[in-house]
Amino acid sequence: xxxxxxxxxxxxxxxxxxxxxxxxxxxxxxxxxxxxxxxxxxxxxxxxxxxxxxxxxxxxxxxxxxxxxxxxxxxxxxxxxxxxxxxxxxxxxxxxxxxxxx
Numbered sequence: 001x002x003x004x005x006x007x008x009x010x011x012x013x014x015x016x017x018x019x020x021x022x023x024x025x026x027x028x029x030x031x032x033x034x035x036x037x038x039x040x041x042x043x044x045x046x047x048x049x050x051x052x053x054x055x056x057x058x059x060x061x062x063x064x065x066x067x068x069x070x071x072x073x074x075x076x077x078x079x080x081x082x083x084x085x086x087x088x089x090x091x092x093x094x095x096x097x098x099x100x101x102x
Contacts (some may be wrong), residue, residue: 013048018056025065025076036066036074 021037028037042053057074060066064079 014055014059015053017046017048017052018041018059021056021060025060030076032076032078036076038073052086070076 003011039050039053039057042057043050044049048052057066057068061068061074064077066074067077068074
């Protein structure tokens with residue numbers, strides 16, 4: 001993970017973090033049911049405050065992309081593909097497609 005640079009012309013840090021995390025989800029780095037980054041990992045790796053990180057994650061939770069499980073962490077929801085318009089392909093199916101196209 002990279003640190004967020006804050007430039008005067010940009011939106012707030014929490015908005016920028018929200019957009020970057022949402023894009024990470026859209027690109028398929030996490031599958032539905034996967035454990036997402038922890039608050040502490042984002043704070044440590046991005047150099048942001050707890051308030052900023054929680055605000056960005058809370059927005060993703062409100063959109064239905066993530067869910068928080070007390071004592072367990074933050075997870076990607078099964079609604080994520082529908083919300084982002086992403087279609088996931090299982091690794092086995094992706095391998096079959098690669099072999100059949102050659």
